[in-house]
Structure formats: structure tokens, C-alpha cells
Amino acid sequence: xxxxPFVIRSINRSELRKRILLYLYNIYPSxxxxxxIARVVRSDPSNVKGALVxxxxxxxxxxxxxxxxxxxxxxxxGFKYYRLSEYGKRVVEMLKSYQSYYRKFM
Amino acid sequence: MExxxxxxxKNISAMIQVAVLNIxxxxxxxxxxxxxxxxKHYIDILNTNxxxxxxxxxxxxxxxxxxxxxxxxxNEIRMRDFSYTITFSRESISYxxxxxxxxxxxxxxxTRYSFITPEHPKILMDFDKDADFWDMRLSLEFNSTxxxxxxxxxxLKDEMTVLDLGCGSVSPVEIGKxxxxxxxxxxxxxxxxxxxxxxxxxKELRFDWVILRELDIRTMxxxxxxxxxxxxxxxxxxxxxxxxxxxxxAMNALYENGKLIIIEPFRENYPQISAWEFFEKLTKEFxxxxxxxxxxxxxxxxxxxxxxxxxxxxxxxVEKL
Numbered sequence: 001x002x003x004x005p006f007v008i009r010s011i012n013r014s015e016l017r018k019r020i021l022l023y024l025y026n027i028y029p030s031x032x033x034x035x036x037i038a039r040v041v042r043s044d045p046s047n048v049k050g051a052l053v054x055x056x057x058x059x060x061x062x063x064x065x066x067x068x069x070x071x072x073x074x075x076x077x078g079f080k081y082y083r084l085s086e087y088g089k090r091v092v093e094m095l096k097s098y099q100s101y102y103r104k105f106m
Numbered sequence: 107m108e109x110x111x112x113x114x115x116k117n118i119s120a121m122i123q124v125a126v127l128n129i130x131x132x133x134x135x136x137x138x139x140x141x142x143x144x145x146k147h148y149i150d151i152l153n154t155n156x157x158x159x160x161x162x163x164x165x166x167x168x169x170x171x172x173x174x175x176x177x178x179x180x181n182e183i184r185m186r187d188f189s190y191t192i193t194f195s196r197e198s199i200s201y202x203x204x205x206x207x208x209x210x211x212x213x214x215x216x217t218r219y220s221f222i223t224p225e226h227p228k229i230l231m232d233f234d235k236d237a238d239f240w241d242m243r244l245s246l247e248f249n250s251t252x253x254x255x256x257x258x259x260x261x262l263k264d265e266m267t268v269l270d271l272g273c274g275s276v277s278p279v280e281i282g283k284x285x286x287x288x289x290x291x292x293x294x295x296x297x298x299x300x301x302x303x304x305x306x307x308x309k310e311l312r313f314d315w316v317i318l319r320e321l322d323i324r325t326m327x328x329x330x331x332x333x334x335x336x337x338x339x340x341x342x343x344x345x346x347x348x349x350x351x352x353x354x355x356a357m358n359a360l361y362e363n364g365k366l367i368i369i370e371p372f373r374e375n376y377p378q379i380s381a382w383e384f385f386e387k388l389t390k391e392f393x394x395x396x397x398x399x400x401x402x403x404x405x406x407x408x409x410x411x412x413x414x415x416x417x418x419x420x421x422x423x424v425e426k427l
Contacts, residue, residue, distance in 0.1 A: 002208035005230055005239045097310075098238050101302040105234060 003087075007068055008095055012102050016043055017051045017065060018095070024071060024084040025092040031074050031083035052082060109201075110255040111418035116201035117248050118371045118420055123192050124207065125381035128214050129169055130190070136221070138166070142176060142185035151183055157221045165384060172380040203247040212239075213385040220388055231388040237275065237299030244276040252338055252369050253280045259367050259423055260334040265289045269332040269359055271323045271352070272296075272340030275303040281336065282308070282316040291316045292332070294323055324348045328359035335360055338369040341396040342386070349396070350404040357410040357426060366424040372398040375419035398422060 011017050019041040024032070034052070038045040049055050052071060054064040065071040070088030074081045084092070133139040141151055148167075157163045167183065170176035175188045212230070219226035230239035243249070253276075262268065262284040270277050273293030282291040293316065295301050301318050308316045319326075324344065335356045344352060356366050373379050373395050386392045401422060405412055411427040 002205060002212075003242060005236065005242065006228075008238060094238070094242075097303060097307055098241075100306045101237055101299060104302055105237065105299050 003091055003094055007070075008091060008098065009102075009106070010063065011070075011091070012095060012098070012106070014051070016041065016047060019043075020048060020051055020065065021070060021084065021088065021092050021095070024082065025089060028084045028089055031081040033079065033081050037082065107255065107258045107417075110251055110258065111421065113201045113203065113251050114248075114255060114369070114421070115419045116198050117203055117206065117251075118376065120198070120202055121206060121210065122371075122376055122378050122382050124210050125385060126173065126190060126378050127192075128210065129166065129173070129381050129384055130175070131214070132166065132217065133170065133175070138163075138170075139185055142183060145182050145184040148178065148181055148183045159221050159224055162217075162220055162224065162387075165387060169380050169384040173378050203251065205246045206248050209243055209246065210385070213388065216388055217385060229388055233297035233389070233391070234299035237297065237303055240297075240300060241275045241303050244274045249276065250280065253277060255421065256336055256338065256367050256369065257281065257284055259417070259421070260336075260365055262334065263289075266334065267330070267332045268292070268334045268336065269328060269356075270294065270336040270338075271356065272337065272343070273300075273304070273318070275300045275307075277336070277338070278304045278316050278318060279307050279311065279313070282313050283311075286313055286315040289315060292328075292330075293318045294321045294326060296320065296322045323352055323355070326355065328355065330359070331361045331364070332359055333361055333364050335364070335366045337366070341368070341370055341401070342383075342393060343389075343391045344396075345393060346400065349400060350407050353401070353404040354408045357405070357408050357412065357424075360426045362426055364426050366426070368401065368422040368424070369420055370422075371395050371420055372401075372422075374398060 011021065020037055023037060023040050034045055034049060038048040041048065046055065052064060053066045066073060069085055070091055071082050072085045074083060136155065136157060138155065151167065152160055152163060155163055167176065171178045175186065177184055177186050216229045216231065219228045230236035233240060262281065264285060265288045266285045267290045268281060268285055270281060270291065270293045273295050278291065278293040285291050293304065298320050301320055304318055360366060371379055374397050379395055383394055402414060405424060413425045413427060415423040417423060
């Protein structure tokens with residue numbers, strides 16, 4: 001499974017997206033809802049929604065975690081839940097092993 | 107082991123086929139072939155083309171000449187009628203590990219950026235600046251397959267000692283785990299970026315028998331002896347003149363009856379390898395894939411007795427006697 005390095009580098013530069021991914025990685029394969037993610041990553045739900053799916057003009061939908069294929073949405077009884085995809089899990093594992101490299105070289 | 111050897115050889119052959127198709131695509135996309143329909147002055151082709159990176163265009167034209175798409179006299183150049191056949195056998199297809207195809211697509215895109223400028227930020231072929239991209243390449247199924255083959259040839263197990271020359275970021279984990287906890291794996295690489303990724307993995311796995319050193323294999327002097335020495339996809343970054351020195355270093359560091367395992371697409375076994383080399387030259391240290399004969403010649407110039415076993419088209423095992 002090829003992972004675009006630009007995707008990993010872009011996530012590495014975005015603290016909120018990184019925190020969301022790490023939280024979803026920690027609870028994988030479980031899913032959770034938006035307000036819970038916002039509470040754990042200590043951010044506003046609208047910011048978290050922006051990072052997950054994009055939000056109006058403020059966030060670019062193309063670089064949202066769902067558009068990048070890192071997070072998948074599960075709909076149940078009219079509610080939306082979020083879970084790390086298999087690809088997202090691999091990206092987080094790569095990101096973790098590149099942390100010290102990125103600190104020194106990027 | 108036979109299946110692993112076939113996987114390596116069949117995938118390398120397929121990589122070269124894809125690389126040939128990719129250089130043909132470049133020729134059409136950038137209208138290089140259109141300009142070469144009639145005989146032209148070589149300098150005119152270089153100067154009238156929209157490609158700004160002239161050294162890369164020169165490399166591409168040289169590759170066309172080597173593959174037989176284009177003929178060149180001293181000053182003139184012209185396209186030849188060229189026919190290229192790819193044979194897909196059911197047997198070959200069953201060995202293909204397709205994850206390298208995306209890497210070849212990425213290298214194709216990077217070549218386009220390199221046509222604009224060799225310093226383009228979207229070129230990810232530098233061992234330090236782009237160690238993450240290299241790590242992804244080294245993590246491919248194909249690369250894991252040749253590491254499995256190395257393990258099988260070297261009969262690697264706990265308590266053995268291994269020196270890996272040009273270890274990169276993945277071998278220290280995949281090869282290193284086989285010789286621990288009582289053996290020793292020493293990985294040498296000149297790229298601090300690659301080693302930084304390898305070190306973080308080794309630390310997390312607590313492989314304290316794995317030692318990583320930032321060294322140039324052309325100048326290193328190993329103090330210890332090893333059961334197995336590995337050189338996988340590293341000789342293409344060495345100038346031909348350094349080959350003797352490196353072979354001498356390896357033979358010196360090997361125990362008697364120890365094995366030097368070399369994995370490379372030996373150029374005499376893969377006639378159109380220059381197509382693949384064209385794309386690998388996006389890495390500034392890349393020179394060319396080695397020939398089996400040059401390696402054996404260098405070994406013969408060392409003062410060591412040895413026996414060489416050829417396995418398939420891409421593996422040489424040198425046994426120190």
C-alpha cells in the first residue's frame with residue numbers, strides 16, 4: 001500500500017489533524033462521535049469537523065481526513081461516527097516512526 | 107527459495123518493462139519523437155525542446171540510443187523504427203508484487219518536475235531530505251521478498267553476526283530481528299535521514315543487538331568479522347573505481363566460510379535496464395546498476411580465495427574459502 005509522503009508531511013504540520021488521528025488510532029477499531037473527539041483532543045467541535053470533513057470556505061475539503069481516505073464515516077440510526085480506516089492506521093504508524101526524522105530534517 | 111528467486115527476477119523484469127513504456131511515454135508527451143522523425147543536429151534537439159533541464163534531456167536521449175529507439179552519429183540524431191513486445195505469461199503474472207507500480211508512477215511524475223528544474227520540491231529522491239519516501243520504497247513487498255531471500259541464503263538465525271552495507275531504514279528491523287537477541291546486526295548507511303528512521307524503530311522494538319553506523323562504505327574499515335555480509339541495491343551508488351575497495355573491505359570483514367550476499371539487477375542479465383536507470387538518476391548519487399562481471403573481476407583482484415554461486419538473474423553469493 002503506497003502512502004503519499006506529501007499526505008504524511010501535511011498531517012505532520014497540522015497539530016489538530018495529527019491529534020485526531022492519534023486518538024482514533026488509540027481506540028482503533030472502535031469508532032466514536034464528533035463531540036467525543038473534540039473533547040479528547042481539546043478543540044472546538046467545529047474545528048474538529050473541519051479537520052474531519054472540511055467545513056465551508058474555512059477548511060479545504062480536499063485535505064480533510066475523510067477526503068484523504070484516512071478516516072471513514074459510519075452512519076447508524078441517523079448518527080455519524082468516525083473511525084480510522086485501514087489506510088489511516090498505516091499512515092499513523094508511518095507518522096509515528098518518522099517523528100524523530102521530521103524533527104531533525106524537516 | 108526458488109519461488110523467492112523467481113519473484114525477484116520476474117519483478118525486476120516487469121519493472122524494466124514499465125520503465126521502457128514510461129520513457130516511450132515521455133518521448134511522445136514532450137514531442138521528442140516528433141522532432142526526431144527526420145535526422146536532426148543533436149545540439150538543435152537539445153536547444154529547441156521546451157524541457158529546461160538540458161542535462162536530463164541529454165540523459166533521456168542517451169537512454170533512447172542505448173535502448174535502440176534512436177540512432178546517433180557524432181553530431182546527428184534520428185528516431186528508428188522501434189518495436190517493443192511485452193509478453194505476459196500466466197506464470198510471470200503470478201509472481202508480480204504490484205506495489206512498486208505506484209513508485210514507478212511517482213518517479214514518472216517526478217521526472218516531469220525535474221524537466222522544469224532538478225531542484226523542484228516535488229522530487230522526493232534525496233536520501234536525507236526525502237528519507238520518508240525512501241522508507242516507503244524500502245517497505246515494499248518486493249523489498250521484503252529480497253530480504254527473505256537473503257535470510258534464506260544466509261540461513262540467518264539467532265547468534266549469527268551480520269554486516270549490512272547500505273542498510274537503509276527497513277533491513278535493520280527485518281534482518282536484525284532474525285539474529286537476535288544473542289547475535290549481532292551492524293547496519294551501515296551514509297544517510298543520517300534513513301538511519302534516523304531505522305533507529306527510532308530499533309529503539310521502540312528494543313533490538314539492542316542492532317547497531318547502526320553512519321559511514322561511507324567506500325572508506326569504512328570494519329574491526330570485526332561477520333558470518334554474513336549483505337549488499338542489496340547499494341552498488342549502483344558507487345563509482346566503478348570504488349568497487350575493488352568495497353569488495354576488499356567486505357572480504358576482509360568476512361569469516362572463513364562466511365557469505366557475502368549481493369542482490370542487484372545485474373546489467374548483463376537485463377538488456378534494457380538503462381530505461382529504469384534513467385528514472386533512478388533523479389537521486390543524485392545514482393551511477394548505474396553493476397554488472398556481475400565487474401563484481402567478479404574486483405573479487406579476483408582481492409587476495410582472498412572465494413567461490414561464487416549465481417542464483418537466478420539478480421543474486422550473487424560469494425563464499426570466502
